[in-house]
Amino acid sequence: MAIKIVEEEIKNPEEREPPGNVIFTYIPEKSSDESLQNFVLQQLQNSGIGRIDGHITSNEEKVDALHDENLNLYIDRHAADEIIEHCAIMAKKGLEALGFLVGDLYIWKGERYSVVHEIVTGELESTAVSVKFRRDEFENLFDKLDEIEYDYVLIGWYHSHPGYTSFMSSIDMDTQSRMFNREFHVALVIDPINLEFKAFRISNGKCIEVPYAVFEE
Ligand SMILES: [Zn+2]
Numbered sequence: 760m761a762i763k764i765v766e767e768e769i770k771n772p773e774e775r776e777p778p779g780n781v782i783f784t785y786i787p788e789k790s791s792d793e794s795l796q797n798f799v800l801q802q803l804q805n806s807g808i809g810r811i812d813g814h815i816t817s818n819e820e821k822v823d824a825l826h827d828e829n830l831n832l833y834i835d836r837h838a839a840d841e842i843i844e845h846c847a848i849m850a851k852k853g854l855e856a857l858g859f860l861v862g863d864l865y866i867w868k869g870e871r872y873s874v875v876h877e878i879v880t881g882e883l884e885s886t887a888v889s890v891k892f893r894r895d896e897f898e899n900l901f902d903k904l905d906e907i908e909y910d911y912v913l914i915g916w917y918h919s920h921p922g923y924t925s926f927m928s929s930i931d932m933d934t935q936s937r938m939f940n941r942e943f944h945v946a947l948v949i950d951p952i953n954l955e956f957k958a959f960r961i962s963n964g965k966c967i968e969v970p971y972a973v974f975e976e
Contacts, residue, residue, distance in 0.1 A: 772864040777872055778833050778974035785956070787826040787968040796954035798973070802843040803951065811847055813952045815921050819928035824959060824968040831872035832945055832958055832971040835862075838875050839956075839973045842917050845880060847951040850921035856880070856949075857918040861904065861911045864943060873914050873943050879903045915945035925955035927966045935961050945969065 783798045784790070803809055842858070849856035858880030864873050904911070916939060920926070925948040927935070935946050946959045958971045 772866045772871060774867065775865045776867055777865070778874065778972070778976075780975045781833075781972045782836060782975055783973040784830065784970065785958075785972075786828060786830070786970040787824075787957070789828070795956065799843060799949075799951070799954040799956050802840050803847055803954075806840060806844040806847070808844065808847045808851075811850055811952055813850060813853070813922045815853060815923060815952075817920065817923040819920070819923070819930060821926045822929055822932050822966045824927060824966040827960075827967050827969045830970045830972055831870065832875075832969060833872060834875040834971055834973050835877070836973050836975045838878050841878050842947065842949060843951060843956065845878075846917075846919035846921070846949045850919060850951045853921070855919050855921060857916065859904070859916055860914040860945065860947065862914045864912050871943070873912070873945070875914050876911070878917070913939075914943065915939050915947070917947035917949060919949045919951060921950065922952040923950065924953055925950050925957035927959045931959075932961065932966060935959075936964075 783794075785795055785798075800810065803811070838860070845858065846856045858878045860875045861877050861879055862873060862875040864871060866872075904913075916934075918931070927946060927948065931946060931948070935944070939946065940961075942960070942962065944960065947956065948959065949956050958969045960967050960969050
């Protein structure tokens with residue numbers, strides 16, 4: 760098991776123009792809820808799942824988030840599809856989903872940005888309101904990372920809140936701080952029932968909701 764997060768790559772990312780073929784952009788506080796719901800619903804319909812029902816309640820405590828308007832997170836459409844599909848399939852069973860975001864860091868005109876190229880996930884110890892990396896499963900996830908054929912950077916993680924909206928809870932903040940503590944590390948929180956898909960980072964201990972763009976290669 761080797762974590763291939765290359766320090767060099769983080770310090771000296773490749774100079775490259777951001778993805779041009781953007782099919783959806785979400786900017787917190789600016790984009791409408793409706794546009795986001797339409798996007799998620801479209802992905803659910805594309806994967807043959809469609810709208811799903813459910814009313815799972817959670818006592819996860821919501822942490823207030825600030826908002827950032829600078830777009831520097833790009834997600835490959837196939838990765839977004841897989842995330843939404845995974846979260847929906849698990850939600851149908853009344854369970855949360857969780858996985859890693861794998862990609863790369865780039866720089867363009869002095870601005871850094873990250874790209875999620877693919878996801879890695881596995882069987883998880885999951886209940887509707889808490890999802891844990893099992894210790895042995897964690898190893899499996901890292902083994903799967905080893906199968907990816909390019910040098911990658913772990914961009915962050917995703918998990919679902921089936922039916923109780925997309926936000927960072929204090930437990931999520933704790934997970935993020937412990938395991939994904941680089942400034943570019945992102946947490947995606949997906950609610951496949953309320954059709955929400957939001958991105959968060961932690962900066963100076965504060966929760967920041969950040970914009971993202973979904974692109975087609
Ligand atoms: Zn959560």
